[in-house]
Amino acid sequence: MKKSDEPLFNAKKINNRVVSLSCKIEKDFYLEDLVVVCVLKGAFIFAADLIRYIGFCECILDFVKISSYGSGTESSGNIILTKDLEIGIRDKNVLIVDDILDTGASLSYLVNLLGSRDPKTLRTCVLLDKPERRKHKIQADYVGFEIENQFVIGYGLDYNEKYRELPGIYTLKEF
Ligand code: 5GP
Ligand code: MG
Numbered sequence: 791m792k793k794s795d796e797p798l799f800n801a802k803k804i805n806n807r808v809v810s811l812s813c814k815i816e817k818d819f820y821l822e823d824l825v826v827v828c829v830l831k832g833a834f835i836f837a838a839d840l841i842r843y844i845g846f847c848e849c850i851l852d853f854v855k856i857s858s859y860g861s862g863t864e865s866s867g868n869i870i871l872t873k874d875l876e877i878g879i880r881d882k883n884v885l886i887v888d889d890i891l892d893t894g895a896s897l898s899y900l901v902n903l904l905g906s907r908d909p910k911t912l913r914t915c916v917l918l919d920k921p922e923r924r925k926h927k928i929q930a931d932y933v934g935f936e937i938e939n940q941f942v943i944g945y946g947l948d949y950n951e952k953y954r955e956l957p958g959i960y961t962l963k964e965f
Contacts, residue, residue: 797958797959813843822848832947853875887916891916895925919935920937942962
């Protein structure tokens with residue numbers, strides 16, 4: 791597999807979009823508490839950038855990690871939670887922040903799991919959405935970019951743990 795030479799989204803384009811997502815979130819939760827749940831590992835850079843532009847909210851950050859046992863570019867759809875939240879979310883505004891909404895298995899799993907803990911509100915935010923690939927009936931409340939059915943890396947996203955450090959988002963091609 792080989793990374794594309796040109797980014798699909800460069801750092802500036804990502805940053806502009808992240809700032810506008812943050813502004814929307816800030817408006818929706820103006821002067822309220824907000825628990826941001828970052829889904830490890832892929833969303834760590836996105837969540838870090840996003841929360842830095844959310845003002846006017848009392849922001850608390852926590853992490854979950856899920857695994858869909860499988861590597862490469864296909865996920866199996868069998869989700870297991872490998873790291874749970876450390877804080878309680880009962881009666882809190884909760885925003886799940888994930889990297890990509892693909893088949894929807896991961897986000898559906900997390901919405902069910904965290905929804906069962908009686909949060910005050912539960913919303914979802916993803917940097918990238920591949921609507922074509924959806925197998926579960928779920929949409930995110932905040933979406934950075936819609937993309938076609940292609941495998942992407944960079945800005946936190948990996949291929950076998952590589953490429954997360956790239957500032958832009960690139961596609962991965964069969965070599
Ligand atoms: P879903 O459960 O919606 O099928 O898949 C979501 C997860 O699969 C994402 O959070 C991400 O970890 C992984 N994933 C899906 N598409 C891509 C992709 O194009 N690139 C990378 N690096 N991960 C992806
Ligand atoms: Mg993920």
